[in-house]
Amino acid sequence: MLVLHQMQMSGNCYKVRLAARQLGIPLVLKEYPLHDGQTRKPDFLAKNPNGRVPMLEFEDGRTLPESDAIIWYLAEGSLLAPESKWDRAQALSWMFFEQYSHEPYIAVARFWLKFAAKEELAKKQHLVAEWHEKGNAALGVMNTHLSKHDWFGGSRYSIADIALYGYTHSAADGGFNLASYPAVTKWLARVAAEHGHIPLAESW
Secondary structure: OEEEEEOOOOHHHHHHHHHHHHHOOOEEEEEOOOOOOHHHOHHHHOOOOOOOOOEEEOOOOOEEEOHHHHHHHHHOOOOOOOOOHHHHHHHHHHHHHHHHHHHHHHHHHHHHHHHOOHHHHHHHHHHHHHHHHHHHHHHHHHHHHHOOOOOOOOOOOOHHHHHHHHHHOOHHHHOOOHHHOHHHHHHHHHHHOOOOOOOOOOOO
16 A cells, blocks of 8 residues: 655645545555654655655555655546646646745745744744745735636646645645635635545544
8 A cells, every 4th residue: 555654734745645535545644743853864765865755655665755746646547637738737837836936935934833943933033024925926826817717727626726725725824814815715615625625634
């Protein structure tokens, strides 16, 4: 059975659990506690030199890191994978956007403001305004798109939506006001209503 190396609180790990549940793919979860450094130890680095989760481990020993690569792999040939060449390119475009323009600010703000020790947050306090500025810019881009489209990457729910949902739905943890983005909040409700949806707190 596939093993997902993960941290429960991580939006990137949540993406994989959500996609797998909606695809009916069973997973064994191997949990790595926050702050304990297990992903930096030699046995983990031998599997993923980048020292991060999520990482999907196959029965034959192969490993696949990076959340968006994992959900793309899992969704191949399913209804969660866009059908046309254009829609697949659109999905990839939004998934790249999520990792470059969205996650570095919305996820980072969430981590430091919700999970970091206060004394450690104090060292990063000067960056909070930048995280909020750039995170709100990303939410604005999403809101503009969703004002005209129901989904990302085509005319139906797909892995592009899962990729962006992971940290968008918990953006308030990082100090973002989602009420300022009405098209985004309506999209969040549509995603949550999809068959097989699970909340971030649910493990499996």
